[in-house]
Amino acid sequence: MTSKRPTIDDVARLSGVARVTVSRVLNGGPNVRDEVRARVMQAVETLDYKVNPQARSLAGGASRLLAFVFASDPENDPNSYYESALELGALRACLALGYQVLIQNVPDQTPDCHKRVLELITSQRCEGLILSPPYSDDVALIEAVLAQGCKVVTVSPGGPSKGRFDGVGVDDEAGGYDVTRELLRLGHRRFGFLAGLEGHLSADRRLKGFRRALAEQGLDDKDCVVVRGDFTFRSGTHLAPRLLDHPLRPTALVCANDDMAAGVLSAAHARGLSIPQDLSITGFDDAPVAAIVWPPLTTVHQPVKVLGQRAVEMLVARLTGANLAPEPVFQQLEHAVVSRLTTTAI
Amino acid sequence: MTSKRPTIDDVARLSGVARVTVSRVLNGGPNVRDEVRARVMQAVETLDYKVNPQARSLAGGASRLLAFVFASDPENDPNSYYESALELGALRACLALGYQVLIQNVPDQTPDCHKRVLELITSQRCEGLILSPPYSDDVALIEAVLAQGCKVVTVSPGGPSKGRFDGVGVDDEAGGYDVTRELLRLGHRRFGFLAGLEGHLSADRRLKGFRRALAEQGLDDKDCVVVRGDFTFRSGTHLAPRLLDHPLRPTALVCANDDMAAGVLSAAHARGLSIPQDLSITGFDDAPVAAIVWPPLTTVHQPVKVLGQRAVEMLVARLTGANLAPEPVFQQLEHAVVSRLTTTAI
DNA sequence: TCGCTTATTGGAAGCGCTTCCAACGTCACG
DNA sequence: CGTGACGTTGGAAGCGCTTCCAATAAGCGA
Numbered sequence: 001m002t003s004k005r006p007t008i009d010d011v012a013r014l015s016g017v018a019r020v021t022v023s024r025v026l027n028g029g030p031n032v033r034d035e036v037r038a039r040v041m042q043a044v045e046t047l048d049y050k051v052n053p054q055a056r057s058l059a060g061g062a063s064r065l066l067a068f069v070f071a072s073d074p075e076n077d078p079n080s081y082y083e084s085a086l087e088l089g090a091l092r093a094c095l096a097l098g099y100q101v102l103i104q105n106v107p108d109q110t111p112d113c114h115k116r117v118l119e120l121i122t123s124q125r126c127e128g129l130i131l132s133p134p135y136s137d138d139v140a141l142i143e144a145v146l147a148q149g150c151k152v153v154t155v156s157p158g159g160p161s162k163g164r165f166d167g168v169g170v171d172d173e174a175g176g177y178d179v180t181r182e183l184l185r186l187g188h189r190r191f192g193f194l195a196g197l198e199g200h201l202s203a204d205r206r207l208k209g210f211r212r213a214l215a216e217q218g219l220d221d222k223d224c225v226v227v228r229g230d231f232t233f234r235s236g237t238h239l240a241p242r243l244l245d246h247p248l249r250p251t252a253l254v255c256a257n258d259d260m261a262a263g264v265l266s267a268a269h270a271r272g273l274s275i276p277q278d279l280s281i282t283g284f285d286d287a288p289v290a291a292i293v294w295p296p297l298t299t300v301h302q303p304v305k306v307l308g309q310r311a312v313e314m315l316v317a318r319l320t321g322a323n324l325a326p327e328p329v330f331q332q333l334e335h336a337v338v339s340r341l342t343t344t345a346i
Numbered sequence: 347m348t349s350k351r352p353t354i355d356d357v358a359r360l361s362g363v364a365r366v367t368v369s370r371v372l373n374g375g376p377n378v379r380d381e382v383r384a385r386v387m388q389a390v391e392t393l394d395y396k397v398n399p400q401a402r403s404l405a406g407g408a409s410r411l412l413a414f415v416f417a418s419d420p421e422n423d424p425n426s427y428y429e430s431a432l433e434l435g436a437l438r439a440c441l442a443l444g445y446q447v448l449i450q451n452v453p454d455q456t457p458d459c460h461k462r463v464l465e466l467i468t469s470q471r472c473e474g475l476i477l478s479p480p481y482s483d484d485v486a487l488i489e490a491v492l493a494q495g496c497k498v499v500t501v502s503p504g505g506p507s508k509g510r511f512d513g514v515g516v517d518d519e520a521g522g523y524d525v526t527r528e529l530l531r532l533g534h535r536r537f538g539f540l541a542g543l544e545g546h547l548s549a550d551r552r553l554k555g556f557r558r559a560l561a562e563q564g565l566d567d568k569d570c571v572v573v574r575g576d577f578t579f580r581s582g583t584h585l586a587p588r589l590l591d592h593p594l595r596p597t598a599l600v601c602a603n604d605d606m607a608a609g610v611l612s613a614a615h616a617r618g619l620s621i622p623q624d625l626s627i628t629g630f631d632d633a634p635v636a637a638i639v640w641p642p643l644t645t646v647h648q649p650v651k652v653l654g655q656r657a658v659e660m661l662v663a664r665l666t667g668a669n670l671a672p673e674p675v676f677q678q679l680e681h682a683v684v685s686r687l688t689t690t691a692i
Numbered sequence: 693t694c695g696c697t698t699a700t701t702g703g704a705a706g707c708g709c710t711t712c713c714a715a716c717g718t719c720a721c722g
Numbered sequence: 723c724g725t726g727a728c729g730t731t732g733g734a735a736g737c738g739c740t741t742c743c744a745a746t747a748a749g750c751g752a
Contacts (some may be wrong), residue, residue, distance in 0.1 A: 005471055007738055018702045023740060031700055050470075054400045054409075055738035058707050063400075081634075084430060095448065102441065120635050125351060233638055262638050269640040288427075292579055292608050292635050294615040353708055364732045369710060377730050401708035402739050 005235040006047040015043035026051060027280075030049035053098040063255045066094065066101045066315060067126040068308075069117055070134055080231065080259060081287035082304055086155060089308025097316050102126065108134060108199075110228045114141050127334060130308075134199040137161050151318045153311045157330075158201025166318065166328050168310045170335040172202045175300040176209025176254070178337050179282050182298075183252045186215055187346040188280060191224040192243040192250035194260050196231050206284060206300075210254055225250060229260045234265015237270075244268070244279070251279060251346050258290045258299055265293055265342065276343060276344040286338055295341035303333050335339040352393040361389035367570060372397060399444040405406075412440065412447045412661060413472040414654075415463055415481055417454040426577065428604060428650055430477060443662050448472065454480055454545075460487050467496050474500060474661040476654075480545040483507050497664045499657045502598025503676075504547030512664065512674050514656045516681040517547045521646040522600070524683050525628050528644075529598045530563055533692040534626060537570040538589040538596035540606050542577050548567035549577075549602045552630060552646075556600055575606045582609015588616070590625070597625065597692050604629035604636045604645055611639055611688065612681060622690040632684055641687035649679050658660025 229235035261283030575581035607629030
């Protein structure tokens with residue numbers, strides 16, 4: 001029916017070299033004359049040869065297995081865009097690079113969460129690990145994993161691990177600052193901030209940026225009320241009263257992510273408030289939901305899928321020793337305030 | 347550092363049999379005495395042995411590669427929950443089963459879309475193909491793929507391919523019927539239906555169910571206005587005027603999916619309508635967005651992630667010749683009307 | 693010119709598994 | 723008691739690739 005796919009030996013035969021030379025060319029190895037290299041590439045081209053990743057990893061002794069650890073409990077939490085998008089980006093990059101990822105949800109706060117992560121990577125012989133918040137700030141865990149000989153890339157690290165280990169993310173502090181500046185520009189002076197889970201340092205940097213913007217205008221904690229949620233839509237609806245009924249009566253509410261902002265929005269509707277006339281609301285992430293709720297949410301765009309993809313690419317670059325600085329690199333992607341209809345001048 | 351993982355030979359040695367016997371046990375092969383089988387399993391247990399999938403597929407000559415084809419253009423369409431969830435479910439099942447999936451977006455309507463799909467599976471040597479709508483109803487394509495020796499599972503087939511090939515899905519006709527019955531029960535008599543793209547037969551079955559429910563009450567096409575969108579939020583906002591300004595002035599609007607329903611909802615808000623007082627709206631899918639918009643959307647729940655997962659499981663069962671009927675099987679999952687706040691009595 | 697290092701190539705082994713086929717019993721039947 | 727069939731086991735080969743190491747050619751200073 002369909003003829004067999006060409007193997008490395010077919011390429012070798014066609015280009016008149018040994019199999020091992022083809023392998024060297026394919027893997028970008030040194031010590032191959034340009035003329036030979038070109039001849040081999042030519043043969044690869046005409047045969048439409050593709051390496052067999054299975055054979056390669058068997059022979060190479062590399063598992064080509066990565067792990068991606070999330071902290072949320074998939075049973076309780078509805079699947080968040082943030083995590084799905086990260087996962088999807090990673091999965092796609094892996095497909096492209098011939099790697100596999102093991103997705104694992106290990107609720108944090110549990111006493112044996114370190115052990116579970118370590119066990120995962122040793123028992124499955126993972127070569128690399130991607131850590132999402134708040135694990136991306138867990139220096140002890142990262143060092144333990146590194147000690148096992150497993151490379152690590154952190155997603156959105158916000159604390160000491162940022163810069164100390166490889167990572168990808170946006171400038172959360174600047175994001176929080178930028179969106180708050182916008183609200184300030186619109187005349188707001190009494191603020192609420194709906195923060196995320198304790199220990200999610202990158203999300204807390206949004207709060208830091210928020211405070212810096214306020215401070216620039218001579219405002220401080222007396223002029224704002226800060227409440228913590230858990231990033232879910234539900235926590236937004238639950239916590240809304242704490243923000244809305246506060247004696248300060250904030251006119252603008254900055255949320256650490258879109259789902260919570262959507263939750264507050266929903267609660268505001270439920271009590272008959274007009275948004276944005278009665279209250280301006282902003283989110284963070286620019287998840288699809290931000291464009292879909294009514295009114296569409298002003299938010300800070302963050303390229304989450306790309307983050308997941310880049311994390312895998314960095315990890316693989318580390319594993320293959322590709323052109324990468326020896327010191328840790330932090331790849332910072334662009335964020336942008338997206339003004340929609342939940343914000344207005346006062 | 348970490349000791350090497352046990353191989354099949356370690357298991358063979360420990361249980362005192364030949365490597366090939368261990369292989370037989372592992373693969374559930376016949377002709378192994380129970381006593382030997384137990385001994386091998388015991389050894390597997392104590393060594394915590396896990397087969398090396400790379401080696402297995404190399405030796406077995408199976409690529410363990412699946413393909414999942416979507417019709418949407420990822421550049422134009424915002425990523426829909428339906429497709430992401432399908433993809434995620436499939437990806438997870440693949441991880442669990444040791445398979446890989448190639449995700450491909452091949453816009454339909456293009457003249458060479460059949461050729462592109464065929465080329466994908468032959469060049470990558472895929473063993474199985476999952477087709478989402480509308481490809482799941484493209485009998486010619488399915489037969490061409492099957493002729494290549496590649497197994498196929500269809501997701502939500504709605505036309506002749508349902509029952510003729512393996513497939514997974516819900517009873518869309520019943521879903522459309524159920525949600526319409528609910529609206530009828532609430533007293534509605536003038537309806538709008540926002541249908542999906544032409545050729546998406548399973549989505550059209552929702553329309554069929556809608557019509558059946560109307561007919562039962564002696565209503566027909568004179569009592570409803572039907573408009574076609576493309577399943578996106580934007581098409582919902584764009585098409586809203588066609589529904590809302592229709593001379594019939596429908597009091598209830600049934601949409602073929604949640605994104606379009608959310609779009610109509612958004613447009614309704616934009617023109618100052620009160621939902622559900624001025625208009626009842628229902629969706630289909632029960633995507634996360636349904637719970638998040640205001641008011642939360644009454645919709646028909648469909649387990650999309652599970653659909654993706656089951657599709658892979660069926661495909662793999664077919665490939666491994668697991669206990670599966672020789673004739674095509676259609677795995678029908680449960681749907682359920684979820685009443686939220688966009689519907690009210692009239 | 694010679695010995696030495698360095699660049700370039702290939703031979704052989706083997707990663708961990710499955711498949712093919714031969715070699716055993718062991719049993720029923722004639 | 724012989725014969726074939728069957729259930730059960732193992733030996734050997736090999737999937738497509740990489741790694742290790744030996745072999746050869748080329749370059750270079752003294």
